[in-house]
Amino acid sequence: MIKKALLIAFVAVMAVLLLIYxxxxxxxxxxxxNIWLTSVLxxxxxxMAASFLLLDTGVVRLVAHVFSPVTRALFNAPGxxxxxxxxxxxxxxxxxxRLSAELYARGQITETEARRIIRFTSVSGPVFMTGTVxxxxxxxxxxxxxxxxxxxxxxxxxxxxxxxxTRRRHxxxxxxxxxRFTDTWARFKKDAENCPPTGEILSGSIEKALTVxxxxxxxxxxxxxxxxxxxxxxxxxxxxxxxxxxxRLAGFGVExxxxxxxxxxxxxxxxxxxxxxxxxxxxxxxxxxxxxxFGGLSVHMQTRAMTAANGLKPKGFLxxxxxxxxxxxxxxxxxxxxxxxxxxxxxxxxxxxxxxYSGVIFAAATAVLLVLIKLWQKRRKSAFPAAR
Numbered sequence: 122m123i124k125k126a127l128l129i130a131f132v133a134v135m136a137v138l139l140l141i142y143x144x145x146x147x148x149x150x151x152x153x154x155n156i157w158l159t160s161v162l163x164x165x166x167x168x169m170a171a172s173f174l175l176l177d178t179g180v181v182r183l184v185a186h187v188f189s190p191v192t193r194a195l196f197n198a199p200g201x202x203x204x205x206x207x208x209x210x211x212x213x214x215x216x217x218x219r220l221s222a223e224l225y226a227r228g229q230i231t232e233t234e235a236r237r238i239i240r241f242t243s244v245s246g247p248v249f250m251t252g253t254v255x256x257x258x259x260x261x262x263x264x265x266x267x268x269x270x271x272x273x274x275x276x277x278x279x280x281x282x283x284x285x286x287t288r289r290r291h292x293x294x295x296x297x298x299x300x301r302f303t304d305t306w307a308r309f310k311k312d313a314e315n316c317p318p319t320g321e322i323l324s325g326s327i328e329k330a331l332t333v334x335x336x337x338x339x340x341x342x343x344x345x346x347x348x349x350x351x352x353x354x355x356x357x358x359x360x361x362x363x364x365x366x367x368x369r370l371a372g373f374g375v376e377x378x379x380x381x382x383x384x385x386x387x388x389x390x391x392x393x394x395x396x397x398x399x400x401x402x403x404x405x406x407x408x409x410x411x412x413x414x415f416g417g418l419s420v421h422m423q424t425r426a427m428t429a430a431n432g433l434k435p436k437g438f439l440x441x442x443x444x445x446x447x448x449x450x451x452x453x454x455x456x457x458x459x460x461x462x463x464x465x466x467x468x469x470x471x472x473x474x475x476x477x478y479s480g481v482i483f484a485a486a487t488a489v490l491l492v493l494i495k496l497w498q499k500r501r502k503s504a505f506p507a508a509r
Contacts, residue, residue: 135347135350138350138353138354139346139350142349142350142353145349145350145353146346146349146350148349149345149346149348149349150342150345150346152345153338153341153342153343153344153345153346154338154341154342156253156341156345156389157337157338157341157342160248160249160252160253161213161334161337161338161341162334162338164212164213164246164248164249165212165213165216165246165330165334165337166330166331166334168208168211168212168216169212169216169219169329169330169333169334170326170327170329170330171326172208172212172216172220173223173325173326173329173330174322174323174326175204176220176223176224176227177322177325177326178322181201181204181224181229182229184200184201184203184204185199185200185201185203185204185229186200187200187203188200188202188203188204191203195277195280195281195284196237196241196280196281196283196284197237197284197285197287198234198237198238198280198284199230199234199238201224201229201230201234201238202234202237202238202241202242202280204220205217205220205221205224205238205242206241206242206244206276208220209242209243209244209246210244210246210247210273211246211247212246213244213245213246213247213248213249214243214244214245214246214337214416214420214423214424215243215333215337215420215423215424215426215427216246217238217239217242217243217244218239218243218423218424218427218428218435219333219427220242221235221238221239221242221428221433222235222427222428222430222431222433223431224238225431225433226431232433235428235433236433236434236435236436236437236438237283237284237287239424239428239435239438240279240280240283240435240437240438240441241276241277241279241280241283241441241445242276242280243416243420243424243438243442244272244273244276245272245388245413245414245416247265247269249389249413250265250268250269250272250413251265251266251268251269252265253389253392254268254392254396254409254413255268258392258393258396258397259396259406259409261402261462263462264402264406264462267406267410267453267456267457267460267462268406268409268410268413268453270452270456271410271414271448271449271452271453271456272410272413272414272449274448274452275414275445275448275449275452276414276445278445278448279441279444279445279448282444283437283441333427336423336426336427337423340419340422340423340426341387341389341419343419344386344387344417344418344419344422345387345390347386347387348383348386348387348390351386357379357382357383360382361375361378361379361382364378364381364382365378368381376394376398376399376400377395377398377400377405377408379394380392380394380395380398380408380412381408381411381412384412384415384417385412385415385417385418386417386418386419387417387418387419388412388413388415388416388417388419388420391412391417392409392412392413395408395409395412396409402457402462403454403457403458403462406453406457406462407449407450407451407453407454407457408450410449410450410452410453411446411447411449411450411453412446413449414442414445414446414448414449414450415442415443415445415446416442421438421439421442424438
């Protein structure tokens with residue numbers, strides 16, 4: 122009841138502020154819309170549509186079988202987590218949460234397993250890290266390697282750490298008997314035989330992907346406006362004053378603290394402020410890495426929105442992302458110390474167009490796989506016609 126009352130009060134205050142500062146609200150909404158249209162939509166849509174398509178074809182069962190020994194040993198998680206991690210790493214937030222919720226809804230993983238998977242597969246994509254941040258904000262695409270490497274390594278480290286904790290906590294629980302490949306192959310063939318018509322499966326995947334991306338866009342625009350309202354009313358300044366003593370203990374200055382607070386609300390705004398700092402690269406690059414790993418309140422709310430429809434609550438997500446932010450900060454500092462940044466360093470997907478093309482290639486490969494399954498279905502039906 123108290124949470125609802127606070128939410129109602131917050132919404133009412135925001136509505137009044139929108140009337141008082143209409144121009145600020147409009148400009149911040151345009152900023153959020155521009156990010157969604159130019160970076161998020163072209164990067165996420167092909168990957169997300171193809172991911173849903175693969176779920177319907179049953180290919181995930183084969184992926185899960187292959188990677189199950191590795192994911193069980195490292196993360197104490199089912200093999201499906203490998204598919205979710207790969208798809209999320211290629212696209213970005215909040216694909217990991219959405220695919221985990223979809224697998225849970227299909228009954229392929231349990232609620233506990235879904236929560237465990239979400240904690241370490243909710244990662245940012247290469248488009249945002251190397252394109253939007255390093256190329257667009259820092260004007261230094263070479264830095265993308267450092268941020269991407271520390272980001273994914275920290276996510277894997279979080280998965281291993283939480284896997285060890287859950288394994289110790291439930292050490293007495295009996296483990297599942299590994300499925301034989303023949304059983305997995307039989308289930309895959311059954312899924313392929315029951316695969317819906319091509320038009321239906323394509324339209325369903327596109328509809329799901331667009332629904333998810335519209336929600337993501339709404340959150341990006343909403344939190345851009347919220348952050349602007351907090352800024353113009355001086356609320357963020359009050360937060361900075363209250364947080365400064367703790368920030369000084371950690372060695373952060375005033376400007377770095379501002380970037381951290383803004384990044385705690387909306388990731389892109391925090392990265393923009395951190396990129397504009399008059400600090401050496403070895404000081405602000407780890408800061409940006411930590412902000413991206415945490416994701417900000419916007420990403421946390423997106424994650425909850427992606428799982429709410431299936432009745433799944435991502436418990437432990439805040440703790441996992443906080444730990445990942447700290448690890449990403451330390452790993453980036455370590456990488457910069459061991460491998461000083463040079464212009465010769467390679468970049469991964471340095472612009473949105475390149476990443477969009479890679480998404481199209483991934484989607485095209487998935488479409489080819491769907492065609493092969495359909496051809497196999499027709500061949501099987503012609504070889505074994507149904508009795509009349």
